[in-house]
């Protein structure tokens with residue numbers, strides 16, 4: 001890594017995180033302890049929900065939610081093709097079928113009308129994603145789910161702290177799932193969190209994350225035997241626990257969440273201001289009645305540009321030590337999904353068109369004006385190079 005590199009993302013870890021992690025290391029209690037409980041309480045409170053279950057990753061949280069909701073072979077789950085692959089992989093883990101619908105070009109989230117049209121008697125859930133932290137349509141998804149009496153699962157891995165129409169991301173569905181990988185708003189290194197108002201679902205997930213053991217102090221969820229011993233397993237569980245060390249990181253990050261989100265918003269504002277006059281880019285839009293929680297900053301090239309041109313611009317930025325990425329290639333076009341389902345090109349034209357032109361720029365809290373300016377200057381340079389070679 002060169003000293004002048006501007007990375008795509010950068011976690012913000014302060015002395016406070018260091019101190020809390022050290023405290024856990026010195027306590028001798030490295031798993032299943034008070035830090036996990038505190039981390040869960042903080043996230044639940046922040047989302048305005050009753051229960052939170054911390055786990056080893058966002059993907060693990062989504063997987064447990066699928067299992068806990070009884071989704072399995074023969075079931076369909078309606079979801080978006082414009083997301084990180086994990087949001088759809090968990091449907092495959094459960095043995096169910098992802099049914100993709102196209103997205104709305106403004107929010108980049110699944111189009112609510114298309115979701116409703118895709119529902120069949122086999123549909124067992126809607127799995128919605130807040131793409132890049134944008135919570136638009138979450139209320140509409142919740143209404144559709146309620147009308148069809150199926151659960152809404154909110155993959156809010158990119159949206160911690162976002163508010164939409166007065167409700168927090170994570171609180172719209174039967175369950176919401178956050179992820180804490182180092183590029184997210186806050187990080188625990190690796191980690192995730194299920195949030196829900198449904199106590200039975202929370203208890204099931206607590207059992208599933210801990211090898212299918214009964215939940216401590218609750219006996220058997222199913223009734224009957226209350227054998228709560230360590231080697232008593234009531235169901236096929238996983239080891240999806242999070243360590244006390246990671247949870248300490250999470251507690252310290254949650255204590256600083258507002259400060260971190262404000263710094264990220266300030267970076268987004270700098271970009272929006274700096275790029276406002278550039279006609280070759282479509283900038284991210286902020287929905288009405290929304291408090292954004294910025295996950296990444298992803299403008300896209302206007303419709304005249306091709307995927308190859310976009311890819312060359314990304315490469316050009318990287319050569320100049322500026323992080324950039326093609327968030328997100330469509331899930332249905334990934335080799336593993338092509339092999340399994342063979343979608344034809346143009347199956348989801350908006351998602352495909354958007355995905356060919358997006359360009360994630362370096363984004364983190366406390367980016368300086370000079371860094372933002374250098375990124376955008378280099379971007380403009382790479383763009384002029386493309387425009388020149390076009391005419392040649």
Ligand SMILES: *Cc1c(COP(=O)(O)O)cnc(C)c1O
Pocket residue numbers: 057058059060083084086087129155157158179180181191192
């Ligand atoms: C980050 C992310 C996840 C989960 O990621 P993990 O690396 O498993 O924590 C799931 N869905 C989306 C949309 C994500 O962005």
